[in-house]
Amino acid sequence: EADIYQTPRYLVIGTGKKITLECSQTMGHDKMYWYQQDPGMELHLIHYSYGVNSTEKGDLSSESTVSRIRTEHFPLTLESARPSHTSQYLCASSEYGPEYNEQFFGPGTRLTVL
Amino acid sequence: AQSVAQPEDQVNVAEGNPLTVKCTYSVSGNPYLFWYVQYPNRGLQFLLKYITGDNLVKGSYGFEAEFNKSQTSFHLKKPSALVSDSALYFCAVRDGRSGNTGKLIFGQGTTLQVKP
Numbered sequence: 387e388a389d390i391y392q393t394p395r396y397l398v399i400g401t402g403k404k405i406t407l408e409c410s411q412t413m414g415h416d417k418m419y420w421y422q423q424d425p426g427m428e429l430h431l432i433h434y435s436y437g438v439n440s441t442e443k444g445d446l447s448s449e450s451t452v453s454r455i456r457t458e459h460f461p462l463t464l465e466s467a468r469p470s471h472t473s474q475y476l477c478a479s480s481e482y483g484p485e486y487n488e489q490f491f492g493p494g495t496r497l498t499v500l
Numbered sequence: 501a502q503s504v505a506q507p508e509d510q511v512n513v514a515e516g517n518p519l520t521v522k523c524t525y526s527v528s529g530n531p532y533l534f535w536y537v538q539y540p541n542r543g544l545q546f547l548l549k550y551i552t553g554d555n556l557v558k559g560s561y562g563f564e565a566e567f568n569k570s571q572t573s574f575h576l577k578k579p580s581a582l583v584s585d586s587a588l589y590f591c592a593v594r595d596g597r598s599g600n601t602g603k604l605i606f607g608q609g610t611t612l613q614v615k616p
């Protein structure tokens with residue numbers, strides 16, 4: 387079944403730890419996105435990718451980094467987590483093609499940094 | 501400036517009554533508009549989109565939206581609300597500055613509460 391997956395769903399870690407949030411999609415989509423969302427609030431784009439070996443920063447400045455080595459995989463890494471990174475992180479993908487193609491979202495990772 | 505506004509933080513409606521969730525936008529270029537719904541602890545689900553043509557767009561779960569170019573609005577509607585429609589609704593517009601990246605600008609969200 388074509389879908390988009392995120393792991394872990396919930397993560398509680400201490401300050402200073404390195405973490406990687408995983409995102410995978412089985413739809414063969416070229417475009418992928420990472421959003422940051424505080425509970426019940428709007429989404430802010432932090433990273434996006436057109437395809438393999440392509441990554442760009444989004445509109446909201448973030449200390450995280452991303453990589454796109456395989457089409458289906460778009461992990462997000464925080465080298466040293468801080469309490470200010472506490473948030474929900476949503477991954478999305480869309481087909482390459484017209485700019486009105488809708489985005490498909492994963493279930494999100496809720497990160498808490500103590 | 502590119503922006504999306506959802507003027508109501510919360511909309512309350514009784515089950516069986518019609519509902520409207522409001523959205524206005526400002527964007528350069530063609531206004532490609534979207535509605536998404538988010539249930540608690542879940543990602544966003546696509547409901548419908550406007551590209552061109554008929555101003556009334558039909559989507560999933562009985563929802564529809566009306567595009568009004570002169571008022572730069574794209575209000576979400578449903579003729580008869582269900583308790584299960586209670587969720588957080590986001591309006592989004594394609595970022596007209598972004599070429600073909602597909603980047604979206606999201607509104608701040610509106611919580612829909614449908615009471616039995």
